Amino acid sequence: MVLLGELLMILDLHRQGLSVTAIARRTGRDPKTVRKYIERGLEPPAYGPRQAGRPSKLAPYLDYLRERVAAFPDLSAVRLTRELRERGYTGAYTAVKRFAAAIRPAEAKPYEVRFETPAGQQAQVDFARFVVIFTDAPDTACIVWLFSLVLGHSRHIEARFVLHQDLQTLLRCHMQAFAAIGGVPIEILYDRMKTAVTGEDAGGHIVYNRSLLALAKHYGFLPRACRPYRAKTKGKVERPFSYIRQDFFLARSFRDLDDLNAQLRTWLDTVANIRLHGTTQRIVSEAFAAEKPELQPLPAVPFDALLKLERRVSHQGDSEKASEG
Numbered sequence: 628m629v630l631l632g633e634l635l636m637i638l639d640l641h642r643q644g645l646s647v648t649a650i651a652r653r654t655g656r657d658p659k660t661v662r663k664y665i666e667r668g669l670e671p672p673a674y675g676p677r678q679a680g681r682p683s684k685l686a687p688y689l690d691y692l693r694e695r696v697a698a699f700p701d702l703s704a705v706r707l708t709r710e711l712r713e714r715g716y717t718g719a720y721t722a723v724k725r726f727a728a729a730i731r732p733a734e735a736k737p738y739e740v741r742f743e744t745p746a747g748q749q750a751q752v753d754f755a756r757f758v759v760i761f762t763d764a765p766d767t768a769c770i771v772w773l774f775s776l777v778l779g780h781s782r783h784i785e786a787r788f789v790l791h792q793d794l795q796t797l798l799r800c801h802m803q804a805f806a807a808i809g810g811v812p813i814e815i816l817y818d819r820m821k822t823a824v825t826g827e828d829a830g831g832h833i834v835y836n837r838s839l840l841a842l843a844k845h846y847g848f849l850p851r852a853c854r855p856y857r858a859k860t861k862g863k864v865e866r867p868f869s870y871i872r873q874d875f876f877l878a879r880s881f882r883d884l885d886d887l888n889a890q891l892r893t894w895l896d897t898v899a900n901i902r903l904h905g906t907t908q909r910i911v912s913e914a915f916a917a918e919k920p921e922l923q924p925l926p927a928v929p930f931d932a933l934l935k936l937e938r939r940v941s942h943q944g945d946s947e948k949a950s951e952g
Contacts, residue, residue, distance in 0.1 A: 655721045655725050685711075702873055750812040761882060841930075
């Protein structure tokens, strides 16, 4: 049975020009059901007699869902289902997904062709800005940065919150991520962050940071910068930022940065990296186990991540630090 709220949403999506298939994918309904209700419009549906003794399994949790979505509109249906299961819910995920969509309809997004990468070929790296209030300092809003490295083939995520997105932090995060996955991809794709890309030469070729190039040479990977204004080429890392925000970060409390990263590590190990990926339709951990042998081995000696700081003297004679380019 389609509730009135869901029926109105189906009709509204149809008015916006979405196809029956797109509406079915969005609502979790069969295309034949969607087509039937579009043809019927707002005509009251004729239902057969309801079987007694079979109340909706979701009914006792509707108020909870309304409160959670009202307080945190971006919480994913997967996260909401997990919370309900912790409270005793035994029904289907699709029921939660449909109800959440009915009370929080999302904007329709255009279809995009996705290009998959071979195992061990590529990882994507970026930083994302988060604002958090730690319970140890409840009067101060703190800006933290989420470093994320995502393997393009398996979608395995390595991530860590840090206080800065400077060059030394970038290098250290790479080293920690490589150690965690036990290998190195052939290439890493970057947005044009200043710590990775310093500009272009006269011939229009990308100029990378010297320290990043030294790291790449040591570990044996090729840095690649995505094209200007084409951030979608890094979708495999930027979509996980949204996923991490919605499924992990929202509606939680953290004592301090260490606690934030400890909770993130647990979530990565018990949720994100063992889930069925919606695009690849593979279990991430199983895909990673198959991809890991294709990664390049870690170097035998550690990388010297100590940054060299050039110094310049101002007209007043004061010594200043100049960050390495």
